[in-house]
Amino acid sequence: MTAKSNRPSGARRKVVRPIGFFSSLKVELSVLIVIATLIVFVMAWILQKIGWSGWMAMPLTLIVALGITYLFSHGLTAPLRQLRDAANAMADGDYTVRVHMGTDSNDEIGQLTRAFNDMAEELQHADQMRLDMIANVSHELRTPVSALQAMVENMADGVVEPTPANLEGLLNQTHRLSDLIAFLLDLSRMEAGAASLNIEEFDFRDFLDETIEPLEIADAGHAHEILLRVDDTIRMEGDQDRLRQLFTNIIANALKHSADGTTVLVEAHEDDTDGMVVTNVVNFGSQIPEAERAVIFRRFVKGKTGPGTESGGTGLGLSIARWAAQLHGGTVRVVDDRRGADFEIRLPKRHETKPARS
Structure with missing residues (x-):
């Protein structure tokens, strides 16, 4: 400036x-x-x-x-x-x-x-968000690249043996880089306003099971329980890859802001009045103030894990989740719930010809 x-x-x-x-x-x-x-x-x-x-x-x-x-x-x-x-x-x-x-x-x-x-x-x-994005992306890229460089140099010098544990550490850092690149690609698609969708019909319960399983494996050290309550008869149309982004980001956000050993509830039902599939992801105990419920879906906005402490990540997860829902003509919002922070996802059972734009 x-x-x-x-x-x-x-x-x-x-x-x-x-x-x-x-x-x-x-x-x-x-x-x-x-x-x-x-x-x-x-x-x-x-x-x-x-x-x-x-x-x-x-x-x-x-x-x-x-x-x-x-x-x-x-x-x-x-x-x-x-x-x-x-x-x-x-x-x-x-x-x-x-x-x-x-x-x-x-x-x-x-x-x-x-x-x-x-x-x-x-x-x-927007200019401040651009500056924050440059700082966030630089930081997020520097950490795994530095770790990879150090581990590879140590292996090349013979200081560290290429054991399965060390190779797994290298793989984890490459996964972090891959996730960040995927986030940036999704951001570019968001800026373009739309993305191509591969629409197919699928069983919603099986879809959620497949989405939750890797989250449970990644969360093993925090002893969270993901409780799934879904009607076995729900079938819907949509792009499973985009919808998996949506549900992965929402559920991962709930896990991130839950204390170790607590439960995250994922429940879904059909709303017969408008033909929508309604899914609620509830993080028991915590609440999100009404003034922050719209802000958290803005790009590069990070939630708080404690007083004055920002959560990790890029701050893109929730904005990408909302974008994926809008592509299917649906919505994501935080609703009032005495049990805790409740993210309500509403998606049409039948995909419309022209998806909503971000």
């Missing part, structure tokens, strides 16, 4: 707008013309009454009219000038700039300044 000296000077000084409470700029300009005309007419009448000739009264009335018009028009155009300066500052990379004049008016200029500030807020957030 550039230095904040690019911020427009109008942001620091107050400019009074004589007319700004009308809902239309056309009305304000019409009022300006009427006021100027009335003042010129009254002045000309008074000057004639006191004996001034028309050649003397005309220049004076024109000067007064121009002065009044300039005064009023300056207040009308001041926000536009600040918008210009702010746009130039943003073009130089300063996304912290904001327009302060005209935001309290009801006309088109006020609407424009408020829309500009909203856009600047989004651009600043």
Whole structure:
């Protein structure tokens, strides 16, 4: 970003707008013309009454009219000038700039300044997310690459023997790299707005069993129990690879934020009212404040494992889960549940021809 000296000077000084409470700029300009005309007419009448000739009264009335018009028009155009300066500052990379004049008016200029500030807020957030992504990806790549390099160098130097345990450590680090690359590929697909889907019909209970099994193996050291309650008769259509991303990320998130030795519940049923398959993944004990329920699905937002402590990972898991659900015309959200944090996944049994876009 550039230095904040690019911020427009109008942001620091107050400019009074004589007319700004009308809902239309056309009305304000019409009022300006009427006021100027009335003042010129009254002045000309008074000057004639006191004996001034028309050649003397005309220049004076024109000067007064121009002065009044300039005064009023300056207040009308001041926000536009600040918008210009702010746009130039943003073009130089300063996304912290904001327009302060005209935001309290009801006309088109006020609407424009408020829309500009909203856009600047989004651009600043996007730029911060870009910087965070670079930092996160660099960190996530550096850790497994450094571990791989050190282990391979030790094996090449004969310091460490290529035992099955050491080779398994190398394999685990390559898996971490593969997962990160998969996350980045999914992010690029999210940016594109859609992805190709391989739609097929499948048994939902078997699908969840196959999805949960590797999570249980990976979680062996934490002694979590995944309790599955699903109707055996549920069959649905969808892309199993994309849906496996969805359920793996949601269930893995629940396991990550559960104390060791606790239970995570996965229950599913059919909603006959709208033909949806509803799955709830419940992390017993913990709760997610309502103010954070929408934020956690934003990209690169990491949850808290404790006071002031961020969880590991890339912060993409939940956003990818929501994207996969939207591709199938479904939704993912956090719902109220006294038992704990409850992620509700709603997916149509029958896949629509045109999937929802992210």
